[in-house]
Amino acid sequence: MSIFGAKQVLWRSFSTVASHPLRVCIVGSGPAGFYTAEKILKTHQGSQVDIIDRLPTPYGLVRSGVAPDHPETKNVINQFSRVAQKERCSFFGNIALGSSVSLMELRELYHIVVLAYGAESDRVLGIPGEDLKGVHSAREFVWWYNGHPDGRNLDPDLKSTDTAVILGQGNVALDVARILLRPTSELATTDIASHALTALEQSSIRKIYLVGRRGPVQAACTAKELREVLGINDLYIHIKEADLKITPADEEEMKNSRIHRRIYELLAKAAAARPSQPSSGQRELHFVFFRQPDRFLESYDKKGYVSRVDLEKTALKGVGSGKQIAIGTGQFENLSCGIVLKSIGYKSVPVDGLPFDDRKGVVPNVKGRVLSDNSGDLTSIENGLYVCGWLKRGPTGIIATNLYCAEETVASVSEDLEQGVLATTASSRKLGRDGLLRILDDRNVRVVPFSAWERIDKEEKRIGSLRNKPREKLSTWEELLKVASE
Amino acid sequence: MLISRLSRLGFWIAKELSRGGIARTRFRYRPCGQYQRSPLESLPETRAFQGAIFQKHHDFSTSASNNASEGGDEQKETISVTFVSKDGEEIPIRVPIGMSMLEAAHQNDIELEGACEGSLACSTCHVIVMDMEYYNKLEDPSDEENDMLDLAFALTETSRLGCQIIARPELDGIRLAIPAATRNFAVDGYVPKPH
Numbered sequence A: 001m002s003i004f005g006a007k008q009v010l011w012r013s014f015s016t017v018a019s020h021p022l023r024v025c026i027v028g029s030g031p032a033g034f035y036t037a038e039k040i041l042k043t044h045q046g047s048q049v050d051i052i053d054r055l056p057t058p059y060g061l062v063r064s065g066v067a068p069d070h071p072e073t074k075n076v077i078n079q080f081s082r083v084a085q086k087e088r089c090s091f092f093g094n095i096a097l098g099s100s101v102s103l104m105e106l107r108e109l110y111h112i113v114v115l116a117y118g119a120e121s122d123r124v125l126g127i128p129g130e131d132l133k134g135v136h137s138a139r140e141f142v143w144w145y146n147g148h149p150d151g152r153n154l155d156p157d158l159k160s161t162d163t164a165v166i167l168g169q170g171n172v173a174l175d176v177a178r179i180l181l182r183p184t185s186e187l188a189t190t191d192i193a194s195h196a197l198t199a200l201e202q203s204s205i206r207k208i209y210l211v212g213r214r215g216p217v218q219a220a221c222t223a224k225e226l227r228e229v230l231g232i233n234d235l236y237i238h239i240k241e242a243d244l245k246i247t248p249a250d251e252e253e254m255k256n257s258r259i260h261r262r263i264y265e266l267l268a269k270a271a272a273a274r275p276s277q278p279s280s281g282q283r284e285l286h287f288v289f290f291r292q293p294d295r296f297l298e299s300y301d302k303k304g305y306v307s308r309v310d311l312e313k314t315a316l317k318g319v320g321s322g323k324q325i326a327i328g329t330g331q332f333e334n335l336s337c338g339i340v341l342k343s344i345g346y347k348s349v350p351v352d353g354l355p356f357d358d359r360k361g362v363v364p365n366v367k368g369r370v371l372s373d374n375s376g377d378l379t380s381i382e383n384g385l386y387v388c389g390w391l392k393r394g395p396t397g398i399i400a401t402n403l404y405c406a407e408e409t410v411a412s413v414s415e416d417l418e419q420g421v422l423a424t425t426a427s428s429r430k431l432g433r434d435g436l437l438r439i440l441d442d443r444n445v446r447v448v449p450f451s452a453w454e455r456i457d458k459e460e461k462r463i464g465s466l467r468n469k470p471r472e473k474l475s476t477w478e479e480l481l482k483v484a485s486e
Numbered sequence B: 001m002l003i004s005r006l007s008r009l010g011f012w013i014a015k016e017l018s019r020g021g022i023a024r025t026r027f028r029y030r031p032c033g034q035y036q037r038s039p040l041e042s043l044p045e046t047r048a049f050q051g052a053i054f055q056k057h058h059d060f061s062t063s064a065s066n067n068a069s070e071g072g073d074e075q076k077e078t079i080s081v082t083f084v085s086k087d088g089e090e091i092p093i094r095v096p097i098g099m100s101m102l103e104a105a106h107q108n109d110i111e112l113e114g115a116c117e118g119s120l121a122c123s124t125c126h127v128i129v130m131d132m133e134y135y136n137k138l139e140d141p142s143d144e145e146n147d148m149l150d151l152a153f154a155l156t157e158t159s160r161l162g163c164q165i166i167a168r169p170e171l172d173g174i175r176l177a178i179p180a181a182t183r184n185f186a187v188d189g190y191v192p193k194p195h
């Protein structure tokens, strides 16, 4: 038999023989994890897929990132839960890669390991005063209002100030601004965490500065989110007329990007439509363009707390291929405020034994195949190890982006199986799920299977229905694990 | 939303029925619509195929019409729609007037994503209208649809969201391509390591 033939047989035996399945472990149950699972189950009939997550709850940022007032976006959970319920698929929550189980162990236990554990840290500005109290990352703030158990204790002070500064003008920045500015009566019927709703009801924040280092043509948000924030009831919007002036380079950017063109048009329209002054007591949203944060200053009367942000004016500079970056001009101004939310992007964290590109904050990979190092050598592939989602591409993109990203990663898996790249790994018998559960049992890790998540889900919906909310999220580890084990 | 749940349920029932091998009524075509041509006449070469799909569809539409304000056991009018899959396969189906292309695709096991279940919040149901003539027959996309189209992969001049195209008589014969992901997330030129 030719070598090709032997590979074919091996390949086929995976896809058909259930007693010797292709054992796949996916780490992370966000969109990247679930789309990967769906596609592997479909393309590899003989596969058995286990999805693990460090939380007792599945769905990643669809649960803990997507804003509570965007229930339609969360409909994708229905599709993901159908995947989890498939016979050849399992979900195991409360298992953290790196502490409950190591990457090396997973690679021993499974033929294929796909890492899709997202980005659970933050980009930093690296400027003085960044660790003052009252300076939070948007990620923590979002976790807090979305009931993530690790965001429960943030307790942001919304009562001693009327002004918040949000740094960054991406969609997360707009989400955060909207949650702070929207009438709480409108949030009360969403799945927002109850501790956050109470704090927002008592909030004294009236004025928000949304600060971007570039101009209205380069804003990172998308039209739907912008339209929504501009449409908030009884909100005064301020955009400086002068900031809307465009250069030939801006025009070029807009010509090449439908999205930038439409964002600019929305901003220009909003600027033209606004009244010249806010009415008394009206909430205000100020778009501040061409400013980059320089440092945070401590309050005189509240030791350790932020009271001011210094901003440096910027100008745009072309860096080729139509891209323009912000350059400091040496001119400064400042904004007084009691709270700052840094929304300048998320960042992934490495685990032991995983090649990691610290600069980009991603796992070096080619089409989802993990590379052994960052040297750019595309031939040294980590056998059987793949990556998907924000951990693969960096922290950008909508839910749908992860669908295409998963297609690419799964295509790589299939190609490697077909071409016999995985021959040594794949021909060996792997303990898979049984082996994993045994290790976890030895370590007293309490595994939360999908049926236990369904109990949490049911309980959250039950409490929610009493409060006229679609669900009331259980937002502490104790509550989650208690209901899971009932 | 409710409608889309119901339709899913309908589809599920249809699937279960076909699995169980329960004898079903063959679809009976009512030539009543003024715009309507018989599907079986218009595309004789795909007759058997369509018939099979249509049966499934018929199961759905009766279960759905019980919930809609439709009179008695009247059959719904349908139009012919052809989906072109990612691999270029042409899949002709019949779609009742008033139904979205997303729902129609799902009922016929056509792989069109619909992450937000038709609520204009995801862009995964992106389709490309293959003939300008048909594209022009569609109402202009709303601002909200355009907002989502901004984010669609492989956007073209005739792109629309499948959940927003609703079957109307004048769309009979429309062809919709499901775009293949063309975006490359990683470095080009990778050559797998020889082993």
Ligand SMILES: Cc1cc2nc3c(=O)[nH]c(=O)nc-3n(C[C@H](O)[C@H](O)[C@H](O)COP(=O)(O)OP(=O)(O)OC[C@H]3O[C@@H](n4cnc5c(N)ncnc54)[C@H](O)[C@@H]3O)c2cc1C
Pocket: A027, A028, A029, A030, A031, A032, A033, A052, A053, A054, A055, A058, A059, A060, A061, A062, A064, A065, A066, A067, A070, A073, A095, A096, A097, A098, A116, A117, A118, A119, A120, A142, A172, A175, A388, A389, A390, A391, A396, A397, A398, A399, A400, A401, A402, B122
């Ligand atoms: C605030 C916010 C709002 C957003 N809103 C929208 C929106 O409205 N619409 C839209 O289309 N997109 C939205 N996005 C983008 C979308 O959420 C992301 O594109 C997507 O969630 C990324 O998917 P992922 O699977 O890579 O990561 P994630 O969704 O973050 O999933 C990662 C999973 O891995 C788990 N995990 C982390 N570490 C470990 C570990 N060590 N071991 C085991 N498991 C681990 C996490 O618990 C999590 O469940 C939003 C993003 C953010 C940040």
Ligand SMILES: NC(=O)c1ccc[n+]([C@@H]2O[C@H](COP(=O)([O-])OP(=O)(O)OC[C@H]3O[C@@H](n4cnc5c(N)ncnc54)[C@H](OP(=O)(O)O)[C@@H]3O)[C@@H](O)[C@H]2O)c1
Pocket: A123, A124, A125, A167, A168, A169, A170, A171, A172, A173, A175, A212, A213, A214, A218, A219, A220, A221, A222, A225, A292, A293, A326, A343, A344, A345, A346, A395, A396, A397, A398
């Ligand atoms: N409804 C939705 O669809 C939705 C909601 C939320 C999130 N998301 C998606 O999730 C992804 C992440 O969103 P995000 O808002 O975190 O990221 P993002 O879109 O990348 O925006 C980051 C913002 O931070 C700025 N920034 C970065 N580094 C900075 C620095 N050192 N100093 C000053 N400003 C800096 C960026 O400005 P520059 O442009 O100048 O770099 C940009 O304005 C995005 O793709 C987003 O679309 C989608």
Ligand code: FES
Pocket: B102, B113, B114, B115, B116, B117, B118, B119, B120, B121, B122, B123, B124, B125, B148, B161, B162, B163, B164
């Ligand atoms: S299904 Fe989400 S926009 Fe059409």
